[in-house]
Amino acid sequence: MASTKIEWTESTWNPVTGCTKISSGCKYCYAETMTRRLQAMGQEKYKNGFETTIHPEVLDEPYNWKKPKMIFVNSMSDLFHKDVPVKFIQKIFRVMKENPHHVFQILTKRADVLLYYDKEGWLDWTHNIWMGVTVESSNVSKRIDLLKQTGAKVKFLSCEPLLTAIPDMNLKAIDWVIVGGESGRTPRPIKEEWVIDIKEQCKKQDVAFYFKQWGGTNKKKNGRLLEGKRYDAMPELETVLF
Numbered sequence: 129m130a131s132t133k134i135e136w137t138e139s140t141w142n143p144v145t146g147c148t149k150i151s152s153g154c155k156y157c158y159a160e161t162m163t164r165r166l167q168a169m170g171q172e173k174y175k176n177g178f179e180t181t182i183h184p185e186v187l188d189e190p191y192n193w194k195k196p197k198m199i200f201v202n203s204m205s206d207l208f209h210k211d212v213p214v215k216f217i218q219k220i221f222r223v224m225k226e227n228p229h230h231v232f233q234i235l236t237k238r239a240d241v242l243l244y245y246d247k248e249g250w251l252d253w254t255h256n257i258w259m260g261v262t263v264e265s266s267n268v269s270k271r272i273d274l275l276k277q278t279g280a281k282v283k284f285l286s287c288e289p290l291l292t293a294i295p296d297m298n299l300k301a302i303d304w305v306i307v308g309g310e311s312g313r314t315p316r317p318i319k320e321e322w323v324i325d326i327k328e329q330c331k332k333q334d335v336a337f338y339f340k341q342w343g344g345t346n347k348k349k350n351g352r353l354l355e356g357k358r359y360d361a362m363p364e365l366e367t368v369l370f
């Protein structure tokens with residue numbers, strides 16, 4: 129388990145590393161930049177660079193973490209990448225099921241693969257598995273409908289890096305929406321009106337709203353206040369765990 133600066137989780141667990149780009153949100157992929165750095169530092173786990181690689185040796189790690197944690201699964205990859213064998217995904221699901229004291233958060237851009245595996249009955253959903261899809265722009269909002277059709281008990285959206293307005297989302301059966309702007313050396317701009325619109329959609333449809341960051345070249349300075357206020361609602365653990 130590694131601690132993380134990602135605001136909406138506590139730790140990361142990476143049984144898979146590496147990926148390939150699939151949509152505009154991937155342009156400045158943080159996982160790729162970090163992987164190249166770790167590879168250059170000679171870290172064994174990243175010797176294949178950004179090539180999709182499974183790591184069976186870390187599968188059992190959550191059994192050793194006694195204190196309940198919120199864990200982002202595969203912050204350095206996309207679990208539903210075509211090169212991740214279904215049997216390996218099922219092993220990850222078994223570990224999550226057998227560690228109900230933790231919450232496991234999975235995020236994918238490959239919502240079509242997720243739904244296909246789900247329809248085949250290959251995924252065993254438990255209440256401590258939160259399943260999310262990235263919706264960085266309106267032209268990938270169909271991922272929301274694909275996620276809704278799965279049997280995941282807790283469903284969420286990550287609208288980060290937010291690149292366009294995303295009006296008229298139907299958030300029925302969605303528990304949580306995270307919004308954030310892009311950071312880094314050449315971030316694409318986010319507009320306040322897009323964020324406010326998503327916040328209002330969440331309010332109207334009774335969905336927890338979390339504003340992660342404005343991003344930009346100085347993300348610390350730009351902070352995470354929206355209209356002077358922090359928004360860090362999350363799905364209620366009492367409701368989702370029992």
Ligand code: SF4
Nearest residue numbers: 147148149154157205
């Ligand atoms: S899907 Fe995620 S991990 Fe994969 S390239 Fe895109 S941003 Fe990076």
